[in-house]
Amino acid sequence: MEGARMVPGDISTLDMLRQLERKVLWLSSYMIHHANHEIDRGDGLKVGGHQASSASLVTLMTALYFHILRPEDRVAVKPHASPVFHAIQYLLGNQTLDKLQNFRGFGGAQSYPSRTKDTCDVDFSTGSVGLGVAVTGFASFVQDYVHAKGWSRDWPKGRMVALMGDAEIDEGNVHEALLEYWKHGLTNCWWVIDYNRQSLDSVVSDRLFMKMAGLFENLGWKVVLLKYGKLLQRVFAEPGGERLKQWIDDCPNMLYSALVFEGAKGWRRQLEDDLAIHPDTLGLIRRHDDEALARLMTNLGGHDMEMILETFAAAPSAQPVCFIAYTIKGLGLPFQGHKDNHAGLMTKAQMNELRAREGINQGEEWDKFAGLGLPHDGIERFLGQVPFNRKGRRRMRASPVPVAPFPKVEAKGPMATQAGFGRILDEIARAGGPLAERIVTTSPDVTVSTNLGPWVNRRGLFSMVSQEDLFKERGLMSPQRWVMSPKGQHFELGIAEMNLFLMLSALGLSHTLFGERLLPVGTLYDPFVCRGLDALNYACYQDSRFIVVGTPAGITLAPEGGAHQSIGTPLIGMAQDGLAAFEPAYVDELAAIMEWAFDYIQREGAEDKEERWYRDEKGGSVYLRLSTRPLDQPSRPMTPELTAAIIDGGYWLRRPEPGTELAIVYTGAVAPEAIEAAGLLSEDRRGVGVLAVTSADRLSAGWHAAQRAREQGQPEVRAPVEELLSALPRDAAIVTVTDAYPEALSWLGGVAGHRVRALGVEHFGQSGSIPELYGHYGLDVNAILSAAEGISGRPVRYRFLQK
């Protein structure tokens, strides 16, 4: 091997990176090939792996990870570049061979980089295009926030980097984020666009994309084009070169892609035809043999290592930068440039050709050095000094913030849970201390209308630039005092629920990204949870920790508008992994839940326990569905037993008497109807029980877990909901009532085999008063009495017939 004679210290960084680029291309391609051709997973399916999409980013990622990035930088990697990411981590010693060999398999390296399922320090989970991109800017805000507070002293500010596909720009959430970034003065953010001009189905429109450059610039970004590589630039400077440049600039994306795929023959034919009347340019082309011509014409900026290094080195440090890197999808692979290559897989024969080209012998496929023309010790030394890897594992930790017992909120007269929420936060703000210091709130333009106003008045809005409240300064009356400063603790967002969940996602990762614990609380109108749902899903998927409050909720918001009612959100709360959902009826329940929640979102117990119980050791995020309906508050001591039951998900507000034939189960703001109906029913039915369900989510999770535990040999395990329903005779019936889709509670019949009539809301969009709407949708006292009569088959005294 020629390179073996070189002294390791003499290898230039550029040469080393060019060699590593080859290795990364080989490993990532082979990893996908191995998963598809070498492993029999028993289902006959190819697992795919997007070789072309991966190859597109090989040069850029090699440059970034092995040379440019620093430990404090955080990266969201385009989903389909996962093989490249894992190959790089493998070379850096952060990923194991068996995970690589089991790419896309159970327990192997994940299809798309995953914070929770991969073991090798993924910074942000990606997969749903656009979300990984947009979370980077919000992470930069969080970085600003922790530094503005004087925290995170030993950890310098890093760049939040998105390595993104060009089609990701089509996602609306990216544009919503760009506007929000501008408002808050984004810094330290790099977006590197893999401009291969291809998406999944096709070739991206030429003219549209350059509009994007203008958009970024308008919004304060520096736009840096990596268009032509050094080879092309040198040729452009030769006689006739300028015309070649013009030809490339005018070439439609579709034609360029086709020519990349066809290779030298295609290029020569096309160029000679188009440039026949320009002898200088023609001569220039003819001076290149086939191989050189193909190399020249594919020498785009995003594949030119030298140019990439120069460009990143010259990039501004604080201003956000959008690098538009021209690349070729699948460069170096047989389907390069082909419009249908997105899911393309190389055949065995094609893989063998690549193997021969890269000098990899049979049995050396996973070898870190095979085929590289450089001495092993030189490569090893280089890898050992890669700046990105210098501090070892990059995932940080922060100790939990103690949650002191909450100040008690005295309700004078009726109170709604939403108002209670505002009062509780206000009390925490007033009391001060570590809990108040670490809470950070955010809301998409509904801060005041979700009752965060008092908290913000006390704690202020966060902004890197201080600004007094002009109304206050001028002595004008307003209940809101909106002082902005780096000391503030509230992020005010524009109306974009996606941004809310991306912000929560970033805030809730602060302890692991920046080593500083934050306790994020976000509010939005409950129906608009659906607007941000995918971002919420991804926030939970990456194990970000926060409390989200959906309020007002349901038809209970009444005249506020049928168009704002939420029906399915409790089902979302139940189904969303990593999110514990609650819907209390009373403020003392809410206080108990919030006190627990601030602790729960900080728990970091072992992963394996999660399957067996409620994730109580592992922790997670919390969703509170609250109401604007004022209810008379119970006066009762909050005993440890009651607290525990509220957290488990329910308690008997009125215990059923032995031999009773009926129980009413309710959730949330319909409590008065349930209680009144039970009272009326007691006239002709003995000992009707009333079960308050504070969390259908946790009750059902506990039930599933207990069944699994029993099946796995722990016969003594009983779920809280099983304990609760054991108080009800087997032949008793249950009427459930909730201001939501009835199935949020109807499953209770499955627990012990009780008959169930489930009342709830099935239709959307009617405004009215609460009595009108409860009557219309069948949640009022009479509807409960009718349901009781229907399910028991015996008349109920106080029921009147519906008109």
Ligand SMILES: Cc1ncc(C[n+]2csc(CCOP(=O)(O)OP(=O)(O)O)c2C)c(N)n1
């Ligand atoms: C929200 C969402 N919708 C659809 C998909 C399916 N999908 C995966 S990649 C892709 C296109 C990617 O194109 P681009 O971002 O340009 O990446 P490239 O592979 O060209 O680098 C699509 C539509 C997805 N992952 N996420």
Ligand SMILES: [Mg+2]
């Ligand atoms: Mg693309």
